Amino acid sequence: MFKGRPGRVSELYVGRSTILKVFLIGGVLVISAMFIWYTFDIIDQLQNDTRTQVDKYVRLWQLAANLPTSGDEQQCLFFIFDEIIVKAQFPIVVLDHDHVPVSWRNISDIPSEDTTQAAFEQLREVAEGMYRQNGEYPLYFGETNVNYLRYGDSELINQLRVVPFVAVGIVLAFMIVAIIGFQNIRRSEERHIWVGMAKETAHQLGTPLSSLLGWLELIDKPNRQQLSNSELEQLLDQTTIYMKTDVERLQQVANRFGQIGSVPEIEECDLNALVDEVVQYYMIRLPFEGKGAQIKVSTGDIPPVRLNRELFGWVLENLIKNSLQAVDPKSGIITLVTSVADDRKNVVLDVIDNGNGIPAGAARKLFRPGFTTKKRGWGMGLTLVKRIVEEYHVGRIILMTSRPGETIFHITLPISGGN
Numbered sequence: 001m002f003k004g005r006p007g008r009v010s011e012l013y014v015g016r017s018t019i020l021k022v023f024l025i026g027g028v029l030v031i032s033a034m035f036i037w038y039t040f041d042i043i044d045q046l047q048n049d050t051r052t053q054v055d056k057y058v059r060l061w062q063l064a065a066n067l068p069t070s071g072d073e074q075q076c077l078f079f080i081f082d083e084i085i086v087k088a089q090f091p092i093v094v095l096d097h098d099h100v101p102v103s104w105r106n107i108s109d110i111p112s113e114d115t116t117q118a119a120f121e122q123l124r125e126v127a128e129g130m131y132r133q134n135g136e137y138p139l140y141f142g143e144t145n146v147n148y149l150r151y152g153d154s155e156l157i158n159q160l161r162v163v164p165f166v167a168v169g170i171v172l173a174f175m176i177v178a179i180i181g182f183q184n185i186r187r188s189e190e191r192h193i194w195v196g197m198a199k200e201t202a203h204q205l206g207t208p209l210s211s212l213l214g215w216l217e218l219i220d221k222p223n224r225q226q227l228s229n230s231e232l233e234q235l236l237d238q239t240t241i242y243m244k245t246d247v248e249r250l251q252q253v254a255n256r257f258g259q260i261g262s263v264p265e266i267e268e269c270d271l272n273a274l275v276d277e278v279v280q281y282y283m284i285r286l287p288f289e290g291k292g293a294q295i296k297v298s299t300g301d302i303p304p305v306r307l308n309r310e311l312f313g314w315v316l317e318n319l320i321k322n323s324l325q326a327v328d329p330k331s332g333i334i335t336l337v338t339s340v341a342d343d344r345k346n347v348v349l350d351v352i353d354n355g356n357g358i359p360a361g362a363a364r365k366l367f368r369p370g371f372t373t374k375k376r377g378w379g380m381g382l383t384l385v386k387r388i389v390e391e392y393h394v395g396r397i398i399l400m401t402s403r404p405g406e407t408i409f410h411i412t413l414p415i416s417g418g419n
Helices: 011-063 071-086 115-132 156-219 222-226 229-259 271-289 307-328 381-394
Strands: 092-096 102-106 138-141 145-149 267-269 295-296 305-308 332-341 346-353 396-405 407-416
Touching: 011 145, 011 156, 071 138, 092 115, 092 381, 102 115, 115 138, 115 145, 156 229, 229 271, 229 307, 267 307, 271 305, 271 307, 271 332, 305 307, 305 407, 307 332, 307 346, 307 381, 307 407, 381 396
Parallel strands: 295 332
Antiparallel strands: 092 102, 092 145, 138 145, 267 305, 332 346, 346 407, 396 407
């Protein structure tokens, strides 16, 4: 599945990050364009409604103006304007036959009772703008063209023109703030990761190194001179075997860190055998780890799964080490159970311990980089476990149960050759 493609994960993550950014920016642009288009479509509808309303006002004006009346026509004009059109919500200017404003409504900054020269000059400019935008409507008394009506957009329409650009500006401002915040968070996480990886390296190297020191101490014991040659030879042979194992362990740790950040080689593997191997490694070194804690294995009849032995062995070691630190050193029990899932498509591995459990608040953050419940922890072990299980092995790991006396980490892995 992954063979022949080493060293590509970092590029893959860069690609995903770039795609996500492009998707977000593209989504914002599309949504902004749709919002602007929708707003201006509403503006067009409002303008059409206003135009229809003006047409009706003009017809009503004409109808009223041509009815038999007594008195001055100009007074009739003012009466119609004041009583019929006064409730319009858009600006209106009525001009005489010489295009001199005689009446107006809803003109901002120009009260209808203001008759100063400055007001008339400003009103002329407003009327010219109305003419360029919407033209004008002639008003007749009989067959004589005596007045003109001009109108402009309402204040609501003018505000609507600005709304989409203000909204898009706010969205862009939030995006900029979010991007800056995201970059700061990412840098902070990177710092945590680098520090955590350095400490995790020391953590991984600690077990074989402490074990090697123990074997050296055993060899250098003064009473070894009291041993017979055969006993001494047996001791040295046994110690050499264990020391070789620890040296191989150091090489294995180096290989593991080399595979983080690249696509590991995955092959068909017997999970039960791998579990036994890791448990045996810890069983030999339990005096250094737990001083009385027990590690038990209950393996079921499971089919092969596709694994990278070194990386998944790292997963098992991290979980076992966490459990050893959580249980009582004298009465702690850690059990690893393998079985086939009910769907027959996955293999299940449960790591169970009888420690104090993990608080509910901490359980939600357990796999986050840098989060730890230990006083001297660095919060990288379970983060690496999750990445190895879910990203490299297409499996899943969850904290199924955590209460005093029982904590269960539940891992599912797809069966080799399964759909």
